[in-house]
Amino acid sequence: xxxxxxxxxxxxxxxxxxxxxxxxxxxxxxxxxxxxxxxxxxxxxxxxxxxxxxxxxxxxxxxxxxxxxxxxxxxxxxxxxxxxxxxxxxxxxxxxxxxxxxxxxxxxxxxxxxxxxxxxxxxxxxxxxxxxxxxxxxxxxxxxxxxxxxxxxxxxxxxxxxxxxxxxxxxxxxxxxxxxxxxxxxxxxxxxxxxxxxxxxxxxxxxxx
Amino acid sequence: xxxxxxxxxxxxxxxxxxxxxxxxxxxxxxxxxxxxxxxxxxxxxxxxxxxxxxxxxxxxxxxxxxxxxxxxxxxxxxxxxxxxxxxxxxxxxxxxxxxxxxxxxxxxxxxxxxxxxxxxxxxxxxxxxxxxxxxxxxxxxxxxxxxxxxxxxxxxxxxxxxxxxxxxxxxxxxxxxxxxxxxxxxxxxxxxxxxxxxxxxxxxxxxxx
Numbered sequence: 001x002x003x004x005x006x007x008x009x010x011x012x013x014x015x016x017x018x019x020x021x022x023x024x025x026x027x028x029x030x031x032x033x034x035x036x037x038x039x040x041x042x043x044x045x046x047x048x049x050x051x052x053x054x055x056x057x058x059x060x061x062x063x064x065x066x067x068x069x070x071x072x073x074x075x076x077x078x079x080x081x082x083x084x085x086x087x088x089x090x091x092x093x094x095x096x097x098x099x100x101x102x103x104x105x106x107x108x109x110x111x112x113x114x115x116x117x118x119x120x121x122x123x124x125x126x127x128x129x130x131x132x133x134x135x136x137x138x139x140x141x142x143x144x145x146x147x148x149x150x151x152x153x154x155x156x157x158x159x160x161x162x163x164x165x166x167x168x169x170x171x172x173x174x175x176x177x178x179x180x181x182x183x184x185x186x187x188x189x190x191x192x193x194x195x196x197x198x199x200x201x202x203x204x205x206x207x208x209x
Numbered sequence: 210x211x212x213x214x215x216x217x218x219x220x221x222x223x224x225x226x227x228x229x230x231x232x233x234x235x236x237x238x239x240x241x242x243x244x245x246x247x248x249x250x251x252x253x254x255x256x257x258x259x260x261x262x263x264x265x266x267x268x269x270x271x272x273x274x275x276x277x278x279x280x281x282x283x284x285x286x287x288x289x290x291x292x293x294x295x296x297x298x299x300x301x302x303x304x305x306x307x308x309x310x311x312x313x314x315x316x317x318x319x320x321x322x323x324x325x326x327x328x329x330x331x332x333x334x335x336x337x338x339x340x341x342x343x344x345x346x347x348x349x350x351x352x353x354x355x356x357x358x359x360x361x362x363x364x365x366x367x368x369x370x371x372x373x374x375x376x377x378x379x380x381x382x383x384x385x386x387x388x389x390x391x392x393x394x395x396x397x398x399x400x401x402x403x404x405x406x407x408x409x410x411x412x413x414x415x416x417x418x
Contacts, residue, residue: 012230013226013229013230013233014226014227014229014230014392017222017223017226017227017260018223018226018227020222020223020258020260021221021222021223021258021365024222024257024258024259025258027258028258035258035259036259037259037260037261044253044263048233049229049230049233049234049236049237049244050233050244050245050246050265051226051229051246051262052246052262052263052265053260053261053262053263054253054261054262054263056259056261104393124393125393143395143397154393155392155393155394156230156392156393156394157392157393157394157395157396157397158393158395160396161396161397161399164399164401168401173401173402173403173406174402174406176401176402177400177401177402177406177407179401180400180401180407181406181407181409181410183223183364183365183366184313184333184334184363184364184365184366184367184411185364185365185366186352186366186367186398186410186411186413186414187366187369187370187396187397187398188352188366188367188370188396188398189395189396189397189398190370190373191386191389192373192377192382192385192386192388192389193382193383193385193386194382197382197383197386197390198386198389198390200390201390201395202393202395204395205395
């Protein structure tokens, strides 16, 4: 099972490295899962917070993928207008994948590739309105949303949580628990400054809102 | 304020990218914080789960750091015997930093650099025994531990949590809440397979153990 993780200039680091870690550990604990970083070329590229990464595959070299994960970040604003990237996503999803995922504003790339039409989907809290304004997506404020083969998540931590949920979905809770324990993913659910400081926090984080 | 994030072959991806994201956002919301990736050279290197990253500074080029973060991963087993890396850590901490941090098995690098002598510290749950056997560290099972200028954390998610706690420590809860909200870090505290499946989970995660 091949998972492709898409990267582009100004991609948000933790949007893709969170799921990357979970999928990587899934591969290490005895499954056939292999995770690959895919970019337009295999030249180094600079992420949103300055980290430089090197894709393993270019769009041309990339093998057929079973799962494609599309992260978000400032770079998505340019990439929705990059025909090479949109064509790559469309082609992989139409021809090969059983599941396509987005984290954060990666949802806008899925939308541009025609993959969110009439579907339930979500994105980073600060972009919910913008996604709603596209008019043809049913935007929901959940941590992550599954609509058939399309999984979309809210910002940063929601992407990592969605990756674990996908492992659970495919391989069951015993495997998901092994991955969670092996990487030691037991995050603290603390609100710095108290819940009142998180005026813009999404509804899934503050259910009493 | 310069934060250096150390990387080396087979470093654990999420150990350093979690804090990287938090520190990067801290820099973006109006502070003077700048975060830099530092390696023995500026050649691309392969992390534990296969991600290739490119350090911005080599040990030789690296400017004086205010904070140094040392992640963990399988690579630490080799790096404790790498005199160039140990000397770099020692030098930065003795000459420059106000705080040195480790995530996961990065604690073993701090130990080899003589920075944990008699201090309270922690590491990944599967390495607590090994850290205890070194004999001169007071090992505790907490999410993260502060002992003077030395901050150590448990595995993966604990490093990200420690980074937010450090932002709170330096800039206060209003800034920490802004960072948390901006990146959308509201992770789910779910135990896949139920708490009973997490037999080896550390005590901070399962306080009833």
